[in-house]
Amino acid sequence: MKGLRSLNVIGLFVIWILSYVVALCMVVVSGRPATFLEDFRVTWADNHVRQLDGGRGIQLVLDQSSGCGFASRRQYLFGKVSMKIKLVPGDSAGTVTAFYMNSDTDTIRDELDFEFLGNRSGQPYTVQTNIYAHGKGDREQRVNLWFDPAADFHTYSIRWTHSLIVFGVDDIPIRVYKNQEAKGIPYPKQQPMGIYSTLWEADDWATRGGLEKIDWNKAPFYAYYKDFDIEGCPVPGPANCPWNPNNWWEGPAHRALSPAQAKNYQWVKANHMIYDYCTDKSRYPQTPPECGLDNL
Numbered sequence: 001m002k003g004l005r006s007l008n009v010i011g012l013f014v015i016w017i018l019s020y021v022v023a024l025c026m027v028v029v030s031g032r033p034a035t036f037l038e039d040f041r042v043t044w045a046d047n048h049v050r051q052l053d054g055g056r057g058i059q060l061v062l063d064q065s066s067g068c069g070f071a072s073r074r075q076y077l078f079g080k081v082s083m084k085i086k087l088v089p090g091d092s093a094g095t096v097t098a099f100y101m102n103s104d105t106d107t108i109r110d111e112l113d114f115e116f117l118g119n120r121s122g123q124p125y126t127v128q129t130n131i132y133a134h135g136k137g138d139r140e141q142r143v144n145l146w147f148d149p150a151a152d153f154h155t156y157s158i159r160w161t162h163s164l165i166v167f168g169v170d171d172i173p174i175r176v177y178k179n180q181e182a183k184g185i186p187y188p189k190q191q192p193m194g195i196y197s198t199l200w201e202a203d204d205w206a207t208r209g210g211l212e213k214i215d216w217n218k219a220p221f222y223a224y225y226k227d228f229d230i231e232g233c234p235v236p237g238p239a240n241c242p243w244n245p246n247n248w249w250e251g252p253a254h255r256a257l258s259p260a261q262a263k264n265y266q267w268v269k270a271n272h273m274i275y276d277y278c279t280d281k282s283r284y285p286q287t288p289p290e291c292g293l294d295n296l
């Protein structure tokens with residue numbers, strides 16, 4: 001009788017420990033999206049980057065003394081990065097918030113850029129995207145957002161696979177760059193890239209080509225970030241990871257846009273694209289070879 005009771009006690013104890021272990025595992029697995037400091041570090045003006053909500057979010061500050069920026073601790077080769085951003089509200093003319101990936105190899109730079117160009121109150125925010133492959137950029141496109149990106153958080157993502165690069169806004173593709181190496185078109189594939197973001201003043205070009213200047217009376221300017229999520233192959237890391245066809249982002253469903261995504265992409269191009277280097281004849285009398293090849 002006594003022995004049975006102590007067995008019961010031990011059994012209960014084991015169950016209690018196990019449930020703790022299970023709960024702990026669940027916490028670790030659902031730990032994504034990460035806290036800021038798990039995956040990122042401040043690269044510019046520590047005192048202008050403020051952590052919020054126990055490090056799950058941050059506030060970037062731009063004032064007359066400085067802008068600021070942060071970068072991922074590691075570099076990645078293929079994967080998907082996303083974060084939620086709430087941009088500078090009101091009169092944000094002359095401010096630029098950037099979110100990009102960069103190989104940090106200047107002469108043979110690979111870079112995938114989102115640049116959010118502020119505007120006067122009530123005027124649309126412009127998103128400029130650009131792609132550098134093997135040192136060559138000059139592939140700007142501009143889209144006016146169909147919502148106020150300062151009123152609430154929206155998700156901005158870069159998906160980079162062996163097949164294509166997709167810039168997403170709330171899962172709507174606003175830019176697609178397909179791997180067309182077979183046609184001799186450079187594609188970023190050799191070098192890992194870090195993830196970066198900055199908030200700074202660029203009123204010599206950002207808003208209406210530099211005509212609209214920053215109004216320092218409205219400073220400080222704030223942008224907010226949360227839900228940092230990086231799913232990719234860190235470098236250094238497992239050597240075969242970038243080439244593993246079982247990575248979800250390389251799966252058959254992700255080798256091209258789904259029909260619904262393709263439809264959304266056409267909608268963006270038809271209704272919200274305000275500039276495309278591909279159709280800028282004064283800049284490129286001869287259409288760049290990759291143009292027109294993103295149709296899916």
Ligand SMILES: *[C@@H]1O[C@H](CO)[C@@H](O)[C@H](O)[C@H]1NC(C)=O
Pocket residue numbers: 117118119120123124125126206207208209274
């Ligand atoms: C700002 O608003 C003007 C006027 O609506 C528009 O032409 C421009 O594309 C907007 N964006 C920028 C970055 O200038």
